[in-house]
Amino acid sequence: EDSGKTEARSSWTVCVPICYSIILTGSKGFLKTLSTFTGDLSQLTAPSFILSGTSLLEYSAYWAEHPNLFAQAAKESDEERRALAVLKWFLATLKGQFAARNETSGRMFSEKKPLNPVLGEIFHGSWAAHGDVGETVLLAEQVSHHPPIAAYKIQNKKAGVIYRGFNGQKSGFTGRTISVKQVGHGIYHLDQQKEDYLITFPNLRLEGLLFMAPYVELSGSSYIVSSTGYVATIDYSGRGWLSGIKNSFTATLSKESGGLKGATLHTISGVWTGSSKIRNEMTKKETPFWDSSTNAPRHLNVEPLLKQERYNSRLLWEKVAKALAAGDFDLAGKEKSEIENWQRNLRKEERGRNEPWVQRYFEWVELEPISSKLSKFLPAKNSEESSFSNAWIPK
Ligand code: 0T9
Numbered sequence: 001e002d003s004g005k006t007e008a009r010s011s012w013t014v015c016v017p018i019c020y021s022i023i024l025t026g027s028k029g030f031l032k033t034l035s036t037f038t039g040d041l042s043q044l045t046a047p048s049f050i051l052s053g054t055s056l057l058e059y060s061a062y063w064a065e066h067p068n069l070f071a072q073a074a075k076e077s078d079e080e081r082r083a084l085a086v087l088k089w090f091l092a093t094l095k096g097q098f099a100a101r102n103e104t105s106g107r108m109f110s111e112k113k114p115l116n117p118v119l120g121e122i123f124h125g126s127w128a129a130h131g132d133v134g135e136t137v138l139l140a141e142q143v144s145h146h147p148p149i150a151a152y153k154i155q156n157k158k159a160g161v162i163y164r165g166f167n168g169q170k171s172g173f174t175g176r177t178i179s180v181k182q183v184g185h186g187i188y189h190l191d192q193q194k195e196d197y198l199i200t201f202p203n204l205r206l207e208g209l210l211f212m213a214p215y216v217e218l219s220g221s222s223y224i225v226s227s228t229g230y231v232a233t234i235d236y237s238g239r240g241w242l243s244g245i246k247n248s249f250t251a252t253l254s255k256e257s258g259g260l261k262g263a264t265l266h267t268i269s270g271v272w273t274g275s276s277k278i279r280n281e282m283t284k285k286e287t288p289f290w291d292s293s294t295n296a297p298r299h300l301n302v303e304p305l306l307k308q309e310r311y312n313s314r315l316l317w318e319k320v321a322k323a324l325a326a327g328d329f330d331l332a333g334k335e336k337s338e339i340e341n342w343q344r345n346l347r348k349e350e351r352g353r354n355e356p357w358v359q360r361y362f363e364w365v366e367l368e369p370i371s372s373k374l375s376k377f378l379p380a381k382n383s384e385e386s387s388f389s390n391a392w393i394p395k
Helices: 002-035 056-064 067-075 079-098 100-104 318-325 329-353 369-377
Strands: 051-055 113-115 122-127 136-145 148-156 161-173 178-183 186-190 195-199 203-207 215-226 230-237 248-257 260-271 275-280 286-291 362-365 391-394
Touching (some): 051 056, 051 318, 056 067, 056 079, 056 136, 056 148, 056 161, 067 079, 067 136, 067 161, 067 186, 079 100, 079 186, 079 215, 079 230, 079 248, 079 260, 079 286, 161 391
Antiparallel strands (some): 122 136, 136 148, 148 161, 161 186, 195 215, 203 215, 230 248, 275 286
16 A cells, blocks of 8 residues: 555656646747637647647548438438437537547547648548448548638438538637637438438637647537428537536427427437437436447548549648657658648649639539528527528539
C-alpha cells in the first residue's frame, strides 16, 4: 500500500513541472494567435501536436457510420415510425461527428485540427452491403475554399434513401472558448414514400483550449422537419448546464397541424455519447432508445491509393499525413505549403484566363424548393436564415 502511494506521488512530482511548462510555454504563442483570431478556423495556426492528418472533407462520412440506421426509415410502415427512425439515425451520428476523434486519436486524446480541404477535393467511399442492408455510397466535394464549404451525397440505392447536405462554419473567440456556428443543412430523402426531412446542424463550442486539449461541446437546438409534418427538436446541454451531465440532450417529436406545433408525442433523453431512452407521451411508457457505447460505428471503405486520382483526399494529403504521423512537423509544413502553392497558382491562372473553377458533382442553387418550404416550420429565429433557401445540391 505504501509503495503504491510513493509511486503515485513520484509520477506527480515528475508530471506537474513538465506538464506545467509545456502548457505555459507551448500555449503562449497559441493563446496569442487565439487573441488575434478573425473567425476563419482554417486560418488558425495550432500547435503542431494537435494537427491531424485527416482532411475535414472526410468528416462527411460520420453521417453513415451506422448504415442500418441510415436506411431504416425506408422500411417503416407509417409516418410516425419513419420520423422516429430518422431521428434515431441523426442522434446516432453525433458521437462520431463530435466525440469519437477525442477518444481514439493520438496521445493527447484531444480534438485535432483537420487539414483544410483544397477547392475541388473529392472524398469517395462506401460501406459494403451487410445483412439485408444494401451498399451505402458517399461522394463528397469541397465546393468552396474561401470560406471552406463541403458538399456531400450519401445514397443507399437498395433502400431508396439519399441524404445530401453542405456544411461550412462561422466562428468567434469568446475569451476562453471558440464558438462555432454550422452553416448549411441536409435533406434526407425517401424515394418510395416521397418524403423529405430537413436537417439542421447544432452549434458547437471548442472547450479545453487553455490546456491545449480541445474538445467539442454542443449547444442550443437543432431540428428535423419532415414533409409529413413531423418536427423533431433536439436541445443540447452539457457539463455547464442545468443537468450538469456532459453531452446530454432532450429531443421531442411532435406533429405540425395547420401551421401550429402539435402536442409532444415522444420525448427522448439521455447522453449522445452513451445511452438514451424514449417516453411515449400518450402511454407514458419508457423504453430504451439507443446505446452508442454498445453499437460500434462502421467505417467506410476507400479505394486503395494506387487507384485514387490527384484530387482524392487521401492521395492528395498522403505526404502531409505521413509526415505528421512520423512527428516530422517541418516536413509536414513543407508538404502542406507545396499543396497550397499549387492551389494558389491554379487560382491565379484561372483569373488570368477569366475562367473560374467549376465544381464537378455539385451546383449552387439560389432557391432550393424543398428546404425553402420545410424551413418555414422551424422556430422563427432559425427559419430566417438565408442558408435554408439556397443550397449546394448534386448535379
Ligand atoms: C462537419 C464537425 C464539423 C464539420 C467540424 C470546428 C472543427 C471543424 C468543423 C462541424 C461535421 O459534420 C461535424 C465536427 C467537428 C468540427 C471541428 C472541431 C474542430 O476543432 C474544428 C476546427 C477547424 C479546429 O480544428 C480548430 C482548431 C482547434 C482544434 C485547436 C485550435
